[in-house]
Amino acid sequence: MSVARFWRKIPQRYNMIGTKCETCHRHFFPPRSFCPDCRRNGRIVDHKFAGFGTIITYTVIHTANEQFEAFTPYVLAIVKLDEGPRMTAQVVCRPDEVKIGMRVKSVFRRIATDGESGIIHYGTKFVPTG
Amino acid sequence: MKSTMVADPLRLFDCSPITDGAAAVIVAPLDRAREFTDTPIKVLASAQASDTITLHDRRDISTLDATVAAGQKAFRMAKLTHKDIDMVEVHDCFSIAEICAIEDLGFCRKGTAGKFTADGETALGGKIPVNTSGGLKACGHPVGATGIKQVYEIVKQIRNDAGKRQIDGADIGMTHNVGGTGATAVVHILRRA
Ligand SMILES: [Zn+2]
Numbered sequence: 001m002s003v004a005r006f007w008r009k010i011p012q013r014y015n016m017i018g019t020k021c022e023t024c025h026r027h028f029f030p031p032r033s034f035c036p037d038c039r040r041n042g043r044i045v046d047h048k049f050a051g052f053g054t055i056i057t058y059t060v061i062h063t064a065n066e067q068f069e070a071f072t073p074y075v076l077a078i079v080k081l082d083e084g085p086r087m088t089a090q091v092v093c094r095p096d097e098v099k100i101g102m103r104v105k106s107v108f109r110r111i112a113t114d115g116e117s118g119i120i121h122y123g124t125k126f127v128p129t130g
Numbered sequence: 131m132k133s134t135m136v137a138d139p140l141r142l143f144d145c146s147p148i149t150d151g152a153a154a155v156i157v158a159p160l161d162r163a164r165e166f167t168d169t170p171i172k173v174l175a176s177a178q179a180s181d182t183i184t185l186h187d188r189r190d191i192s193t194l195d196a197t198v199a200a201g202q203k204a205f206r207m208a209k210l211t212h213k214d215i216d217m218v219e220v221h222d223c224f225s226i227a228e229i230c231a232i233e234d235l236g237f238c239r240k241g242t243a244g245k246f247t248a249d250g251e252t253a254l255g256g257k258i259p260v261n262t263s264g265g266l267k268a269c270g271h272p273v274g275a276t277g278i279k280q281v282y283e284i285v286k287q288i289r290n291d292a293g294k295r296q297i298d299g300a301d302i303g304m305t306h307n308v309g310g311t312g313a314t315a316v317v318h319i320l321r322r323a
Contacts, residue, residue: 057191062135063142076137078186086186095138 016049016106016124018085027083051106053079053126056086060095067112079104079126090125103129143267144225151272153279160323169289172323174302175207176316183313196315197234197306204304204317205236212236215319216300217287218258219280221308222265231306232260235317254297262287262295277307277316288322 018029022043026035029049035042058077061068068074075091075098091098092109104126111121133142156166163170179199182188189195205211218235222228232243237258246252252260263269263283266276284303286292292300305318 056186059140060138062138078191088184088186 016051018047018049019044020047020083027081027085029081029083029085029087047083049081049083049085049106051081051124052129053081053087053104053106055091055098055100055102055104056080057100058091058098060098067114077104077126087124092125092127097128105129140224140226146223146266146271149270149272151270151275151279153272153275153282155278155281155285163323170323171285171288171320173318174210174321175204175319177201177203177207177318178314178316179203180314181312183310185311188312192230193240194230194234194308194312194315196312197231197308197317200315200317201235201306204319208319210302210319212258214302215258215304216302217262217284217297218260218304218306219263219283220260220265220306221276221280221315222261222267223271223308225267227308228260228265231308232258235304235306254295259297262292262297277305280305280307281318281320284318284320288320 016029017031018027019031019033020027021035021038022045023038023041024035026037027047027049031046033044035044056078058075060073061076062073064072071090073095075093075095076088077091077098078086078088080086091104092107106124107127108122109125111123111125113120131141135141136145158166160170160172177200179196181194181196185191212235218237220228220231220235222231229243229247232238232246232252233240237243238246251257254262263279269279272279284305287297287300287303290296290300302319302321305320307316308314
């Protein structure tokens with residue numbers, strides 16, 4: 001199986017599929033198969049995240065490693081999804097546009113490339129909802 | 131302050147350089163220490179605490195809860211308070227990390243360590259000299275060796291052997307080492323035996 005095809009099989013890689021606990025309603029992304037609060041009383045089921053969230057904090061990366069150099073300067077933020085879990089991800093917008101508290105929505109984008117002829121990594125980034 | 135921007139607002143000189151380096155300590159039971167040295171140093175406290183690996187799962191990004199917990203545990207073990215500490219080597223992987231560590235270890239209230247540092251209270255002759263070794267930023271950060279290097283600096287100070295950077299009356303020192311962006315913090319308190 002090719003690497004790209006293998007990645008497609010990972011639920012949280014290309015789709016925002018995590019899990020939730022039906023006992024306490026806590027959501028997990030990336031997915032957990034066990035609820036740390038309810039333990040043996042937890043009931044874990046798959047959950048497809050809506051992809052909406054709010055920026056908790058951010059930085060603008062000016063000096064990046066080779067894989068991300070082409071994107072600089074770019075916004076890297078901690079996003080709190082509406083269902084609760086937090087993610088660290090790029091926000092696709094001008095660096096002077098980003099604000100703490102800004103509403104964002106997930107999009108499927110190219111994340112990085114392994115050199116000229118290497119594998120292209122795709123995954124989740126965010127864009128402003130406005 | 132004008133060096134290349136890395137991750138806003140941190141510039142190149144706010145970031146510690148990952149370097150090569152080595153350091154060592156000899157640990158022995160206290161009752162046998164004088165077989166090896168005339169100036170043994172006693173470990174009053176050795177405390178560790180941990181937190182989530184991912185930064186985005188932390189309770190607060192301006193505090194390392196692992197540092198707070200390890201610091202409190204170390205003070206309890208040594209039966210001392212921050213007022214008893216003569217100098218501290220903190221894990222300044224970035225300039226903001228030093229500010230947060232000074233606060234998290236209890237030397238300043240949250241939000242005040244920036245001014246405290248700018249006022250010279252962490253310099254030689256200040257209230258609590260911080261990172262007389264130069265810290266991770268000025269001395270380099272040979273990751274695994276950094277924590278031991280901090281102990282080395284405190285030992286030099288306690289032995290009155292630190293040359294131009296000697297603190298007057300250095301008796302009790304603290305080290306604070308962090309791993310995994312705050313997933314682990316280790317705090318030691320050392321004193322002349
Ligand atoms: Zn639960």
